[in-house]
Amino acid sequence: MQTGNLLLLLVVMVAGAYYLGLRRSFALARPLGGIRHLHSLPFYFAMRSAMWCALPALVVLGLWLAFDDSIIRQQVLASLPAELQPTDASSYNLTLSKIQNVASGALPVNFVEPPIAAAAEHLQSLRQTSAMALTVVVIVLCMFGGAWAWLKVSPQLRARQQVERVLQTLFMLCATVAILTTVGIVMSVLFESIRFFGKVPVTDFLFGLQWSPQTALRADQVASGGAFGAVPLFMGTMLISAIALLVAVPVGLMSAIYLAEYASKRVRTVAKPALEVLAGVPTVVYGFFAALTVAPFIRGMGESVGLDVASESALAAGLVMGIMIIPFVSSLADDVITAVPQAMRDGSLGLGATKSETIKKVIFPAALPGIMGGILLAASRAIGETMIVVMAAGLAANLTANPLEAVTTITVQIVTLLTGDQEFDSAKTLAAFALGLMLFITTLVMNIFALHIVKKYREQYD
Amino acid sequence: METAQQLDKPALGTNDAARDKAINEQAAMTQDTPYPDQTVGTPFVDDPKMRLRDVEVFYDDNQAIHGVSLDIGKNEVVSLIGPSGCGKSTFLRCLNRMNDTIDICKVKGSLHLESQDLYDPKLDVVELRARVGMVFQKPNPFPKSIYDNVAYGPRIHGLANKKYDLDEIVETSLRKAGLWEEVKDRLHAPGTGLSGGQQQRLCIARTIAVSPEVVLMDEPCSALDPIATAKIEELISELSESYTIAIVTHSMQQAARVSHRTAYFHLGRLVEMNDTETVFTKPEHDLTEAYITGRFG
Helix, strand or coil: CCHHHHHHHHHHHHHHHHHHHHHHHHHHHHHHCCHHHCCCCHHHHHHHHHHHHHHHHHHHHHHHHHHHHHHHHHHHHHHCCHHHCCCCHHHHHHHHHHHHHHHHCCCCHHHCCHHHHHHHHHHHHHHHHHHHHHHHHHHHHHHHHHHHHHHHCCCCCCHHHHHHHHHHHHHHHHHHHHHHHHHHHHHHHHHHHHHHHHHCCHHHHHHCCCEECCCCCCCCCCCCCCEECCHHHHHHHHHHHHHHHHHHHHHHHHHHHHHHHHCCHHHHHHHHHHHHHHHHCCHHHHHHHHHHHHHHHHHHHHHHCCCCCCCCCHHHHHHHHHHHHHHHHHHHHHHHHHHCCHHHHHHHHHCCCCHHHHHHHHHHHHHHHHHHHHHHHHHHHHHHCCHHHHHHCCCCCCCCCCCCCCCCCHHHHHHHHHCCCCCCCCHHHHHHHHHHHHHHHHHHHHHHHHHHHHHHHCCCCC | CCHHHHHCCCCCCCCHHHHHHHHHHHHHHHHHCCCCCCCEECCCCCCCCEEEEEEEEEECCEEEEEEEEEEECCCCEEEEECCCCCCHHHHHHHCCCHHHHCCCEEEEEEEEECCEECCCCCCCHHHHHHHEEEECCCCCCCCCEHHHHHHHHHHHHCCCCCHHHHHHHHHHHHHHCCCHHHHHHHCCCEHHHCCHHHHHHHHHHHHHCCCCCEEEEECCCCCCCHHHHHHHHHHHHHHCCCCEEEEECCCHHHHHHHCCEEEEEECCEEEEEEEHHHHHHCCCCHHHHHHHCCCCC
16 A cells, blocks of 8 residues: 555545544543543543554654664665676666566566666565565554553553653654754765865865855866855955845834834734735745846945945845845844833823833833844844845955945855756866855854843843 | 722731621621811811812722822821722822823822923923922842842933932932942942842932932832831821922821821722821721721721
């Protein structure tokens, strides 16, 4: 049976186990005089049955699916005659894909050697056996689990606690998934970066002032060496993010203060979601808004005062990005400002402070950690933003602090390095990982720095 | 009538049975004795500090205060007592317009601080609140240092020109609030780190630092232990030499100990106002008597 169908069957069986558990607990409770004589509510007995039915089967299913393919492959390759046995990694892959293609019918049988054809057949039959066995094992486990749970139902059974424990484990596993994914990503980026630094010295990368990552695919090509100085990219990222934050932080903060402290309830219910819509606009839309509307506008403005503005400028990208991240600042700041206790406001107003004095001197310091959190989130968004920059700021890696010139950012370069036909072990592609690592470290340092600031300046109300 | 509203506040020193009895009596009484149209006792004094006439407060369509008229004399401590929900806190909050922070709250009537109409549209609320300070039920020091807490008001109102002046204001205020000796070595420690009673005295110091004429206190001791309460009460007596004080309290003993005159509120009406001694020894109105003898409340 196919895995999808098997899962469907599993769901049906689990539902059945739930129902039977429920029925049985009610049946047990009736002679005792109602469900209050059971240790747990019938729901928990039913949940426990469902869990016993589902969990062992799911664990086996997961393990099976994780390992059966590699085991089958081993067996198929072992069945090949000695002269066809793969000798190194690439021939191993080649032989294997040949066998798999024959088995799936993509490659006609008469195109390959008879032993390969035989192996393909072997593969096919092994797969069928495996699927069959899996089906049987899962169904049996399901039934056994369900039956076991059904039999164990008794008025004294501590089903509630058991369900609680299972849920606790489930929550923990979910948290672990997020953490492990982060670790995995960091590790993969780190290892590839180390490979990159094997080809290009760290100092060249960190302090080099020139970025032109074209490397030669063949020895006779002109653009051989390539320059991997990340400083222009770093500067570009910082420049655009700084412009974006200069727009987003004041506007976002003040709109949050307006919404939290001054706006009437009616205005607030309309304005807050409306502001948050900004965060829902796809970045590519912001991108062409920046490239087709804002950039020409800035260029025109610049020309009218005699400034030379590039048609793709950091300013255009930064401004539009700033608009985009306003909701991150305003929404979070609004939440924390609203969360400052009314007693603080009363205390300040009662002393004859005006509303804005109260906000500045009492509410703002108390809400600082949350506000900082919003700004950080916005900053991370700005640093990681790609689409707007690709469209509005260009690809030229200029080392400049002039917002009217075209610049490029780390993320944009990662995209251009990794799109198109690439060798995956050239310095050019590996550079993307090094850039990614750098981006990650930057954000991390920023976070630590911000936490430190918050700790130093926050005024904690209990 | 609204007996349910008063259920949650047991009378002092009564057990459940007595309380049930009290509730029944109260129900009977509210049927038998209609509210007086006129407040009994002597709510008015000569040359008052605050002159309040026909005060009515509405929360949307709900009327919380019905035509309350009373005076608060100069350097007088007036206590407002009554069961929960009787409107005494609402009334107190009218006196420095703290009710402005509640959108749905509307105040009618004539309220004067000396010759100043409190609800004059041209009045600067901020200045009014500097003249009529407020201490709240729960101590609410700002999450700043002790010094900054006290210096908050003077800084806003520009009361001190130099650091030296400010230091002096802070010290005098803390001394008046009886907190100086306890905190003089840690003026720059956070105010939130003090004990509950100290926090409340800090809030009082903060309030008197702007030299108000009237200090409003909304159950200032309800979150404090008896020792801290005793200190605050002592403080109130001392403060009455230089300030006019209106205090809302749930403790009748407290009202008896600290105040010169006592006003008894019931369901948004001022039932009786008299010298504190009269109220507690020879109450004129049945409702007052019922309340102070603990038959309900």
